[in-house]
Amino acid sequence: MTKSSAIFTEALKAGRKSLLETEAKTVCIEYGIPTTKFELTKNEDEAVKAAERIGFPVVLKIVSPDIVHKSDMGGVAVNLQNSKSVREAFGQITKNVKKHNAKAKIAGMLVQEMAPASTEVIVGAVKDPQFGPAMMFGLGGIFVEVLKDVTFRVAPVTKDEAYEMIAEVKAYPLLKGYRNTPPADIDAIVEILVNASRLVMEHQEIKELDLNPIMVYKKGAKTVDARIILE
Numbered sequence: 001m002t003k004s005s006a007i008f009t010e011a012l013k014a015g016r017k018s019l020l021e022t023e024a025k026t027v028c029i030e031y032g033i034p035t036t037k038f039e040l041t042k043n044e045d046e047a048v049k050a051a052e053r054i055g056f057p058v059v060l061k062i063v064s065p066d067i068v069h070k071s072d073m074g075g076v077a078v079n080l081q082n083s084k085s086v087r088e089a090f091g092q093i094t095k096n097v098k099k100h101n102a103k104a105k106i107a108g109m110l111v112q113e114m115a116p117a118s119t120e121v122i123v124g125a126v127k128d129p130q131f132g133p134a135m136m137f138g139l140g141g142i143f144v145e146v147l148k149d150v151t152f153r154v155a156p157v158t159k160d161e162a163y164e165m166i167a168e169v170k171a172y173p174l175l176k177g178y179r180n181t182p183p184a185d186i187d188a189i190v191e192i193l194v195n196a197s198r199l200v201m202e203h204q205e206i207k208e209l210d211l212n213p214i215m216v217y218k219k220g221a222k223t224v225d226a227r228i229i230l231e
């Protein structure tokens with residue numbers, strides 16, 4: 001059994017409706033979708049050691065089967081520059097989460113590398129009752145949330161279709177570079193779209209996939225947050 005199959009089986013058996021970020025990113029990596037480096041930790045000392053291994057600055061995030069939108073409850077701290085800030089953030093996040101949901105089960109604290117700011121894109125998948133899984137693409141921030149500048153294709157998507165998707169959003173010119181922003185690695189986005197399409201085709205237990213945001217660089221791309229909702 002593959003690592004991904006084991007993760008899905010275990011989550012479904014436990015009656016969970018979504019994967020933890022650690023699980024979702026492990027699945028992503030197995031499918032060739034690059035993510036930020038991460039380590040799951042249980043206490044402040046472990047978090048500091050993980051941060052030292054990963055390299056500062058780091059990001060801390062709550063990992064809980066009861067929390068889907070982490071930053072809504074103060075469950076994310078970015079740009080932590082040293083071990084003192086890691087310790088402080090560990091305590092603060094734990095406090096924030098307990099305040100919002102005293103009963104939330106906590107699986108641990110995720111320490112991850114801080115992905116440098118860049119052009120952000122979103123790759124997603126939703127299941128249409130008639131056509132099955134469909135892939136979604138858009139640029140991050142206001143482009144998706146305010147302008148609804150997104151495009152869809154029924155999965156599986158080929159490389160050519162992935163290029164078409166990227167080229168047809170209105171914000172596409174931004175990926176070609178502007179002012180101080182260098183051109184984004186479009187091939188890297190294509191690869192993520194094709195691999196994410198393969199993932200949802202091979203795992204029909206996925207109801208929704210949300211890679212949001214993905215930082216795209218001059219060379220390569222990195223998934224910063226991955227959400228997988230189960231049927």
Ligand code: ADP
Pocket residue numbers: 036059061068069070071072076078112113114115116212213224225
């Ligand atoms: P959620 O969507 O559950 O609230 P995210 O993991 O998306 O939580 O984190 C919230 C925001 O924090 C992201 O949209 C991103 O702007 C920033 N962020 C999170 N993780 C990283 C990271 N590893 N590197 C850089 N920025 C990050």
Ligand code: MG
Pocket residue numbers: 212213225
């Ligand atoms: Mg997110």
